[in-house]
Amino acid sequence: MTAAPAQAGRARFDIGAIVLAHRAELEAEHVLTGRQKRVLTDLERCRTAALGGHLDVCSCGYEQPAYNSCRNRHCPKCQALAAEVWIDKRSERLLDVGHFHVVFTLPSELRALARHAPEVVYEALFEAVKNTLLELGHERFDAMLGATLVLHTWTRELRFHPHVHAIVTAGGLMRDGQRFHHSPRYLFPVKEVMGPVFRGKVLHALSRAHAKGAFASFDPFQDPAAFGRLVAKLAKLSWNVYAKAPFKKSQHVLAYLGRYTHRVGIANSRLLDVTDKHVVFRTKGDGTATVTPVEFLHRFVQHVLPHGFHKIRHIGLYASPPRLALARERLGMPAPTPRSRRSWEERLRALTGRDVRQCPRCGGTLVRQALPPLARSPP
Numbered sequence: 001m002t003a004a005p006a007q008a009g010r011a012r013f014d015i016g017a018i019v020l021a022h023r024a025e026l027e028a029e030h031v032l033t034g035r036q037k038r039v040l041t042d043l044e045r046c047r048t049a050a051l052g053g054h055l056d057v058c059s060c061g062y063e064q065p066a067y068n069s070c071r072n073r074h075c076p077k078c079q080a081l082a083a084e085v086w087i088d089k090r091s092e093r094l095l096d097v098g099h100f101h102v103v104f105t106l107p108s109e110l111r112a113l114a115r116h117a118p119e120v121v122y123e124a125l126f127e128a129v130k131n132t133l134l135e136l137g138h139e140r141f142d143a144m145l146g147a148t149l150v151l152h153t154w155t156r157e158l159r160f161h162p163h164v165h166a167i168v169t170a171g172g173l174m175r176d177g178q179r180f181h182h183s184p185r186y187l188f189p190v191k192e193v194m195g196p197v198f199r200g201k202v203l204h205a206l207s208r209a210h211a212k213g214a215f216a217s218f219d220p221f222q223d224p225a226a227f228g229r230l231v232a233k234l235a236k237l238s239w240n241v242y243a244k245a246p247f248k249k250s251q252h253v254l255a256y257l258g259r260y261t262h263r264v265g266i267a268n269s270r271l272l273d274v275t276d277k278h279v280v281f282r283t284k285g286d287g288t289a290t291v292t293p294v295e296f297l298h299r300f301v302q303h304v305l306p307h308g309f310h311k312i313r314h315i316g317l318y319a320s321p322p323r324l325a326l327a328r329e330r331l332g333m334p335a336p337t338p339r340s341r342r343s344w345e346e347r348l349r350a351l352t353g354r355d356v357r358q359c360p361r362c363g364g365t366l367v368r369q370a371l372p373p374l375a376r377s378p379p
Contacts, residue, residue, distance in 0.1 A: 011268035015076060015300070018274060019044040022293040026301075029294060036301040042070035046077055049371075056366040058359035065371060066356070073311075074304055076267045083262035086312075087254050092336040093318065095146060095327060097180075098170035098246035099253045100187045104129045104198055105163040105240040109230065113206075113218060114162050119306040120214045122151060122162065124205035129164045130315045132198045136188050137316070143172030143181045146317030146324070148257065151305075154265040156283040158299035165260050167253060170246045173317060173327040180330040190243050199239040203231055261312050265303040 019040050026032070032040075045051055046069055053067035069078045106114065106125060114121040129149055137145040147168040155161045171182040188194050207227075215221050247253045266281060272288060273280040279296040283289050291299070305311055317324045328335070349355050359366050 011271065013271035013274045014268055015266070015271070016043045016046055016048075018279065018293055018297060021276070022297060025294045026297045030298055030301075032301060033304070035307055036304045039072055039074045039304050040297075040301070042072040043075050046070035046072070046075050053371060055369045055371050056356075057369050058362060058364050058366055060359060060362040060364060062359050062361045062366075073262070074264055076264050079262040079264060086261055087257065088341070090148075090257070091254055093324065094253060095169055095317065095324075096331060096333055097182065098184050100166075100168045100170055100246045101244040101256070102133075102166040102168055102187070102194070103163055103240075103242040104132075104166065105161070105242075106202070107234060107237055107239060109234055109237075110202075110206075111160055111162070112220070113215065115160065115302070116218045117209075117215060119309060120209050121206070122306075122309065124202055124209060125162060125164055126151070126313060127205050128198055128201035129166055130313075131201050132194060133166065133168060134316055136193065136197065137172050138175070140188060141172055141174075141181045141183065143174050144316050144320075144323060145169050145172040146319075146327070147315050148261075148318055149313045149315065150257075150260045151311040152260070152263070153303045153305075156287075157289050158265050158296070158303075160302045167257055169317065173323055173330060177323075177326050178330075180327055184246065187243060187246075190241050191238065194243075195239045195241045198241055199235070199237075202239075203234060207231065265300055 023040055023044070026040075027037075047053075047067045049065070049067060051068040051070060053065060056062075056064045056066055069075070071078050071082075073079070073082070104125070106121070110121065126149060130147075133145055133147055137143055145168055147166050150165045150167075151162070152165060153160060153162045168187065170184050170187070171180060173179075174181055209215065210221075210227050215227070221227050247256060270282045271279065272282055274293070277292065278290050279293050280288055280290045281296075313319075317327050325335075345356050357366055358364070
């Protein structure tokens with residue numbers, strides 16, 4: 001497989017093209033869920049005639065078809081604009097205080113269980129992160145924190161590695177609502193407090209799920225004592241919790257959040273070389289990884305989320321409009337004013353500098369026309 005000539009401003013290689021060329025091999029070697037198959041279908045059809053579109057026409061004679069996006073949240077081509085829309089909405093709610101970046105990671109011993117029952121394990125992970133942060137905020141500050149949580153399941157090599165990024169307010173609204181307690185330099189002790197509390201809450205959530213039969217079809221647990229042994233082993237480990245110094249300005253928080261909220265396992269821009277035999281992609285820094293196309297797709301589909309699962313969640317102040325409004329008042333922040341909504345064309349221009357309404361040949365205004373019927377593939 002060779003790459004088609006890249007359009008200006010676009011990545012040279014496309015994951016959708018890899019899917020189109022090697023999906024049959026992937027499905028011959030691995031059993032995929034219906035959800036994973038749907039994602040692959042959307043990626044190979046994204047911005048092709050299969051999804052329809054329109055024709056951009058200029059009076060100078062320029063014509064160019066523009067095909068619709070699949071809008072699947074796992075598609076690397078569809079997330080940049082979605083992230084911009086999300087950031088615009090969140091900017092109206094963000095508190096003007098410092099924010100810590102905390103990462104909570106599941107230990108490797110739970111990855112097999114997470115692959116088998118992703119929704120149950122991911123819910124346990126979210127619940128544990130939420131309760132860890134809110135309970136420590138109440139105990140240490142007598143205050144309610146605010147946080148945005150984002151689930152990621154990958155490493156830079158596309159390995160399976162479930163973890164939650166938490167962007168947490170540096171302080172919180174006192175429970176009596178009289179003032180905002182600031183904690184600009186320090187949140188909670190990581191190894192001594194957050195790690196053990198997080199560990200206990202994950203194991204408690206998983207134990208409840210196990211008692212309800214959520215893992216009954218997981219082969220390693222056919223031995224009735226296996227789950228207990230796993231919990232006992234995990235209870236002795238030091239769980240990985242990582243905290244970064246806080247961002248001082250809210251606009252920095254938004255810019256940082258935009259890198260995490262709508263990120264997928266890998267972007268087209270990280271693909272360095274694609275042939276019928278290998279896929280080379282950038283990892284961390286100057287590092288690269290080389291795998292077969294089938295292995296690349298197999299790693300990619302590991303990160304398809306269950307249908308309807310929310311990977312972005314808000315807790316504490318950011319989940320309570322009345323408490324958030326009171327926190328804004330105590331911080332002396334004005335009431336939020338709705339921002340004017342920009343069109344997708346305006347957002348794309350701000351992101352890429354490319355005006356899709358302007359003719360690239362003469363600079364004139366493009367007119368949209370319906371595509372001829374033969375230009376569309378059957379649905």
